[in-house]
Amino acid sequence: MHDIVIVGAGTAGCVLASRLTENPDLSVLLIEAGPHSRKLETRIPAAFSKLYRSAVDWGDSTVPQLELDGREIVFPRGRALGGSAVINAMMVLRGHPADYDAWAADGCPGWSWVEAERAFRRSAQDGFPRTDLRGRHALTEAFVHAAHSTGIPLNNDLNGADNAGVGFVPVSQRNGRRFSVVDGYLRPARRRPNLTVVTGALVTRVLVERGRARGVAYRLPSDASRDEEALAEREVVLSCGAIGTPHLLQLSGIGPREPLERAGVEVVRELDGVGANLRDHLAGGIFALTRGADTLASAESFRNLLTWALFGRGPLTSNVGEAAAFVRTRAHLAAPDLELLFAPVLFEEEGLKQPTEDGLTLAVVLLQPKSSGTVTLRSSDPLELPAIDPRYLTDPGGEDVRTLLQGLRLARRVLAQEPLA
DSSP states (O other): OEEEEEEOOSHHHHHHHHHHTTSTTOOEEEEOSSOOOOOGGGTSGGGGGGGTTSTTBOOEEBOOBGGGTTBOOEEOOBOSTTGGGGTSOOBOOOOOHHHHHHHHHTTOTTOSHHHHHHHHHHHHHTTOOOBOOTTOOHHHHHHHHHHHHTTOOBOSOTTSSOOOEEEEOOBOEETTEEOOHIIIIIHHHTTSTTEEEEOSOEEEEEEEETTEEEEEEEEETTEEEEEEEEEEEEEEEEOOHHHHHHHHHHHTTEEOHHHHHHTTOOOSEEOTTTTOOBOOOOEEEEEEEOSSOOOGGGOOSHHHHHHHHHHSOSGGGOOSOOEEEEEOSSTTOSSOOEEEEEESSOOGGGGTSOOOSOEEEEEEEESSOOOOBEEEOSSSOTTSOOEEEOOTTOOTTOHHHHHHHHHHHHHHHHHTSTTTO
């Protein structure tokens, strides 16, 4: 038995395991469904989209989205030590102070900007470095100048007091390689005798007795026919992310009654909010072919791989999303509601397609989506992925559609400006 059982070794889980085990009198068990991956693509920054639909990705897609012509949107979610920090684009963008202050005002004590910023400063000094990208692409420089030409102010620090403006994206890398919470937090903590890490263990439910979580049940690949139990003396912490946590709660009988009963799960605690109010930052965008400019489409070569392996340099160090602009579509807004994200490559089919032509992508991202969706278990089988329904562009007032269209118009203006045009 351990004092604390943490389920999910993503960003939150790794940081929690590290910080909690600073107390040598506290024993912690960290359980992760995925492996400790040594895939080369987890280290090469530009290769992150090759990890989609791999052994380190849960493989989710949304349910068909009515307002997107019935499309099912790829929904990458890391399944390994480090979670999504192992498969993401390594962008270190903290958000706007107004976002945090709004959370605190809505009843989340400890989440104001002043309080969160202290934690950000500490993480930058310890386990989560923030650095400039090595070898930024020339097209990225051109995008920043073009965006500035449309009236978007230059911003040399997108993590400053106001992130409005256009600038280069800082990244979580070291020596041209991905540097995630596994490197900064978990690896040093694993030397402590009071931390136990178990990988390849799928947690199937939270064990609840007399209204209290006393541990979890989990399955190992060596014997998937039966559940093991991990008991907690003090508490169980679920850090499985915005999708995994509500799914696990529902599998444990905690959630809205109707979908639990439909799936054949006994209701332990009826809580309608579990799996509700899912808000995802929908991204659309524009592709443009380039003339006379090599892009990251040609980055995958033996020469570039050797340059990266020996010197930590070259196009493979790119995080792909190299620059961004944060924009208010209305002057009175407390924080930007739109992001333009620039990539010097055609990021087609949500990253699943290998680019065959030189081009660029200018994505338009909703930062303050009003549409609200759900995460719902499909059955009592923990191996079956949940139904993810963000209900994109369905807010009653139509604000998401209007904002996205404004963003697309702005993106076209930027692409028509020198030196990009």
